[in-house]
């Protein structure tokens with residue numbers, strides 16, 4: 001097996017006021033991502049707890065508080081009353097107008113992050129908690145995103161694309177109304193381009209796909225979550241963020257003849273069911289916010305579409321952001337629960 005899982009453990013000592021100033025030892029574990037060599041560390045108690053603990057959220061006591069924070073449709077550009085007048089339409093080169101599927105409506109991003117950038121609004125209601133989005137709305141949103149990726153590739157190239165989502169302000173999302181965002185161009189994001197380069201090098205060196213080899217190794221281990229149809233889920237060895245779960249799509253079930261996942265592929269429903277399961281697990285822990293990103297590099301057969309999803313700090317009135325100097329300045333993942341610890345609990349929701 002060519003994949004190496006490299007780790008190193010340091011011990012940190014201090015005289016703790018919590019232990020009558022006796023010397024205590026905490027462990028700090030460093031891990032390197034087997035594909036990209038990006039580093040992550042696992043340290044004690046770094047992720048912000050939900051106010052009042054997981055119990056309060058699961059009892060729904062914070063539901064009213066969250067409703068107050070997200071407000072109503074007044075002034076929301078993504079609500080049905082405003083969407084047609086306040087959101088942009090596609091240029092004629094990608095078909096003009098807006099596209100729709102189920103409750104989802106897609107249109108260009110008024111503030112683009114890429115040569116091609118759109119927004120996919122998922123719900124007609126102004127807000128739904130993450131576990132109330134449901135697999136069907138998630139699948140419709142992903143399908144709208146994929147239609148857009150195909151459309152821009154047909155008309156204007158773009159080698160690399162991703163479908164992304166922020167949910168609630170602690171995830172970086174500025175608009176409460178649930179939505180996804182697609183970006184597509186020839187550059188990709190920094191991590192996407194790095195991964196693509198490493199996938200190609202791995203394929204050249206070992207004559208096999210990295211993600212197939214990774215899954216083969218992980219299936220028998222304690223980071224494996226499970227399978228929803230053509231998508232297999234693992235808790236990555238060196239997490240990007242708290243409760244990171246990755247969904248690896250079966251490259252042979254993509255369904256499109258151009259290497260882009262077909263908006264009508266069954267795989268999309270499999271993916272949506274898995275995302276919904278991960279969100280259920282997050283909610284079970286009292287969490288309410290997340291980011292995900294599904295990346296594609298359709299022109300390189302060494303590349304596999306993978307969706308990364310991470311929990312974000314629970315959004316409440318005085319939330320503490322979980323991204324601090326380590327992530328913003330040092331580009332290092334820092335979590336307090338190892339993937340081997342949470343993978344089996346996620347598995348109970350992903351099936």
Ligand SMILES: [Zn+2]
Pocket residue numbers: 072073076077078079125126127177
């Ligand atoms: Zn709205």
